[in-house]
Amino acid sequence: MIPVPPAIQRFPWKLMALLGAICGFGLLVLYSAAGGSWSPWAWQQGVRFLVFLGVALVIGRFPLRIFEDFAYLGYIAVLVLLMAVELLGFVGGGSQRWLNLGFMNLQPSELMKVAIVLALARFYTQLPPGNTRTFTALWPALVAIGFPAALVMLQPDLGTALAICIGGVVVMFVAGLPFWWFGSAAAAGAAALPVLFSMLHDYQQKRVLIFLDPESDPLGAGYHISQSKIAIGSGGIGGKGFLNGSQSHLDYLPEGHTDFIFATMAEEWGLIGGLGLLLAFFLLLRWGTRVAIRARTRFGQLTAAGLTMTIFFYIAINLSMVMGMAPVVGIPLPLFSYGGSSMLTIMTCVGIILAIENDSKTGTRRFH
């Protein structure tokens, strides 16, 4: 038996295979959605995947210490970028979500999903254990979450704002803050729903209303959900077969290559394809959770748990939406939907979790 060099042994083959499988499956669906063509989506997505996979592997090689040291700085930088976007949008007239850097469009709100987790993880790492149940443990986190979330809501981007909140709240939760805080906050939130609802934009309110009763507007905004359900439902157990999805090919399914790509997939691959994809995502999230539990440092624990939650949030909201269990919010399916921003976020998350995994393999456990 040929001895495997340690460099190759350390390589996360299983994880790469998993990511490759998810994205490869996505490429097939994109190929079909384009009517059996690698352009315009599939090949570009493939190249992007390889580039970002490389980025994730590189991030995974960074010492964990760096993330901890730069957590606050990064958070503040992203916050500044967010404000810049808001300002430019104000100047340019109309909503804006990205900064044009010349070579790419940067969406600071995407970066914030990661930055908030890192910042809060560092905060609770530094917090003396005795203060865990005190107000000191609460208010800095609330401010750190609330500020960027409010900015993103102004864009307006409900989905991303929620993602930022969820990532932050989960870090707070696993940091050990009293259980009843979360319980009473959830209760208060439920009670405040009508008020929050009235604060939403008209089109957002409409989406929520239509989500509650999609048949009320079958040709308007409810159209998305109806057509998506038709696509998934008509796929049945085995699907209509590769390249045979009429809903996507005849343009009945809106956004069949981005937000509603799961419906495109389900129409052609059926329940089997859907469960396969869910299993792949389950394996990915299980990996993230295991890394969190086995992490060597508290910062690693909190970060891995928060980032895993961020990935999960994408998946859960997107799938709920396409299956008619959540209002239409523009959240793509990680690694599957066509688009660079979300893939960059996910791969960054994966890279950082990988760094935590590598960290836990090298040193001894320490909690400080």
Add this chain to the structure above:
Amino acid sequence: MFGKKAPPITEAWRGFTFTRRALVVGGAQAAVGVALAARMAYISVIDNERYVLESESNRVNLTLVPPRRGWIVDRHGKALANNRVSLRVDIIPDRLHNKDNVLAQLRTLLRLDNDAMERIERDLKAASGFQPVAVAEDMTEQEYSSILVHLPELPGIAPQRGFARNYPTGAAVGHLIGYVGAPTAEEYEKVKDPLYITPGYKTGKDGLEKYFQEMLRGKPGAKRVEVTARGKVVRELSTQPDTQGKTVHLTIDADLQDYVARRMGPESGAAVVIDTLTGDILAFVSMPSFDPNSFSDGISNSEYSWLRADDHQPLINKATRGLYPPGSTLKPMAAIAAIEHGIDPSERHTCIGGYRLGSRFFRCLGTHGSLDMPHAIMKSCNSYFYWVAHRLGYDAIAPTAKMMGLGEEFQLAGSNQRFGTIPDSAWKMKKYDQPWSASDSLNAVIGQGYVSVNPLQLAVMASRIASGRSLYPRLVNRHFKNDPLPFSAEAFATARLGMDLVVNGPGGTAGRSKLPLDGIAMAGKTGTAQVRGLNTGNGKGGTWRFRDHGLFIGFAPVDNPRYAISVIIEHGMGGSRAAAPVAKDVFTFIYDREKGMEALEAFEAGWGGTIKDRMDRSYAAWKAGIAAPDPGLAQ
């Protein structure tokens, strides 16, 4: 929180809490995952059938293919109405966005004129949203493909390769066949049949097209096509062919129908030819007429007002809807009634240029001297029949008139009749509350006064005199008993002899209309109906609409009658002058087509071409704003 003692918070406790809570979060995530999987299974397995159906109804668009309409053919199977391939374009108002832009584009692409645009706008207003509005029919391949190319920019426009109704002889069959048209919104509301709002589908609107609608309609086909969300057709999936409607066989002789219509020339009038063996109507003409082809394509506003403005009334079927005083054409019938009431046909009466009734003197058109009954018919002597009517009274004659079919409304497919009046004393009492007078009888016997009939009835009368049987006119093969009439052979013989003499006797009123054929002679009776009061003006000239009507009834051959005819030329100034020559040419055509056509072609050269030529010219003149010259003056 308050009653319980909180455990001391240490790093170990924190680590332990983290693991527990991370597992809670992971568990919650797994639970959501299971819920999603369950949801997906529910949609794709339990609800699968429903969504497959919805996906199919998305994907597949079912379009009805309008059925080809059944043909209407003549007695020899020649088409009076058939279908031709037609490239057409319709607007589906429901899908029409940016109407003005689309209409403007259509206008340039198809070079539509103001008239057509006006009609489209009008139809669009009347259409109930989903009802198609015809833009153009019978387009050239070039126009059609120019529409196809621009289709993506023309939402709501539906091009179609279909069939259109075609009437090969055009105006000659207008009143007989009627026409078809797109169903109205009310018709659709009544039946709710999606076929009614399918572009290209037409229903019968008038005449036989309307009467035989159910038979002619056929069954629609269906075309399943795969369409994108934007309505673009991707491919055809399957096509179920339509079933053509049934053919309607008429008793009409298409060639004769066309000939009679053409022979009417520029005149306003009607002519009916009946087979005296069966009662079959061979020709059924009212002129001038409209071209049913233009109606079926959706007639334009200006063409319709052109037809309405014509004082010759091309929109009225004069063969059944025109009522005229029959004039002297009633005399053979009166002769039969007289003989049945005991007057000897050889008994003579002396015409002194009129007949004195009390203080009034009823004029005859001549001073005929001593006449027996056949010669009184030949000379059309009023005095003789005044004398008969005075002796018998009109109540003795009226029943015979009715048995001859006068005043009767016939059960005739697709016709809308006005059946006129055969007066008698009871009728007058009921209508005017006045007793019948002797002068009423005198007026009635020469077909004036209260008497009015339509041309169909006159033809029936001619056929019944010729055959001696109660022939019932028919356009389709229906069975009638056609029993012999209860009149003596002598009575019929006298009437027929009189009618023979009218054409073939020395000095008969229609002597100039002898048939130019060997061995076949026509019998007939002329009539001149005064349009103005009996004694005012002479009706022989002046303004067209005040001139006398010319009438003629006849049959041929004399010795063994086969065909009967009635001809009315409105304001033709006398039966012998206007109507009898038409009958002569018609019979000539029946027995010798070449000779008949020769006569017709000579006439048409003088009139300025065929019916279509003249109509086209007249319409063009109308459109150019020039008042059409009075055609009554042309001849």
